[in-house]
Amino acid sequence: MDGGISLGLPAATPEAVAFLLVGLFGGAHCLGMCGPLVSVYADRLADREGVDRRSLTVRQVRQHALFNVGRALSYAAIGAVFALVGGLFFDAFDSVAAVGSGVRATTGLLVGGAIILTGVGYLVGQSAAIDRFTPTAVTRLFGRVSGWATARVDRLVGGPRILGLGAIHGLLPCPIIYPAYLYAFSTGEPLRAAALLGLLGLGTIPTLFLYGTLLGRVSARRRATLHRALGAAFLVLGYIPLSHGLMLLGVSVPHLHVPFYQPL
Template sequence: MLSAEVFAAFTVGLLGAGHCLGMCGGVAAAVSLSTPQHQKKWPFLLFYNGGRLLSYTLIGGIAGGIVSGLTDIAQVSQGLLWLRLFAAIMMILLALYIGRFWNGLAHIERIGHVLWKRISPLSASLLPLKHPIAALPFGMLWGWLPCGLVYSALTWSAVAGDAINGMLIMLAFGLGTMPAMLLIGSAAESMKHFLNNLIFRRLSSAIILLYGLVTAYSVYNQF
């Protein structure tokens, strides 16, 4: 079951890459443009994206560990089923969001702006990036950017069963976003055009919607 969820999280990251380019693409491009002329750009992008993945993995571990600990203390398995149902609903909402049928997840993103207002000034203090390693903490800070795609994947981590599994799910999600984010540069515009194509977005949303519905149905059968 976990392997299926890890694969699904990777797929969501891959299919939602158009949203990633919209949210983080400008930052990744800025990292590339701010690279000193005598240095290659790809190490900066690698460390920046590695920082993002570290943050996603950390958040996933925290969510999985907290929920697992609370359910163990309460000894209520029924509560975990409700949480899994919530995760399935978030997947369905994400599918509607990616397919541009309904933009409700944007409201959830606004909740995260409260924390982001405190974190974003820290990232600005790291610029300009003089060495690739400096892009690592910069990417870690930007990993906390409010994003409906990240929040949806995070609900899976919360019901993964423990901190390790929660980390694996968010790591898989982050790896799914990597191909698009590493191609920032000359191929960015053409790739962004493809990923934001309505047909591609609708196909991606259909795949995610199917997974959400299957998950919801499996949870329903356990009540």
């Protein structure tokens, strides 16, 4: 790091842009997980207002916004926790320079490789295969949490508690969010990770907001196009820790300049 103190916050860096693009293009995938719940609470809101789902009122717009802000805040908070754990993990090895460098390099290779493989899966149209890597226990937990939330939509949808309904999604199994959490772990910088995951969450908002209000559905063709774009964004995101890991091993490769990116 250059002189001065870094708060670890991303500016207009390649990683910040990549996280935002992952969110924007990943919104189509989010519909598979969040779409049913969004449809349920959107219908409940419309019923309460006595209007058609697509006839938006100020209150409906506010509730949709709160739901999506809850998701983004949840991603940011969990990303910060992963980064904190990563920072403690790296600090444990930093007392021995050779070991610490090797651990950081290995982490970069593993995290970067996992994210790149995820991107390739989306590029070749095999995103469903990625879902199969989710452990059965996690899938069951998702079903229980989703069922719990759906059963309580009527209580949560009408006021500020809809923030919590959105926040639940940060804990659910998702091939978009989990690679991002791994990346957060590799940075070891909670503030930076929170900002990056927040950007990702904000990027998903347009698709889910439009789905819950005006669209109601996204065509399979449009979703496939967005998945390919998502795959390209993941390739960029995964290359950052991968290239830093290689350089720590003495392998010179082209790399994207990410200010204050210390661990890898």
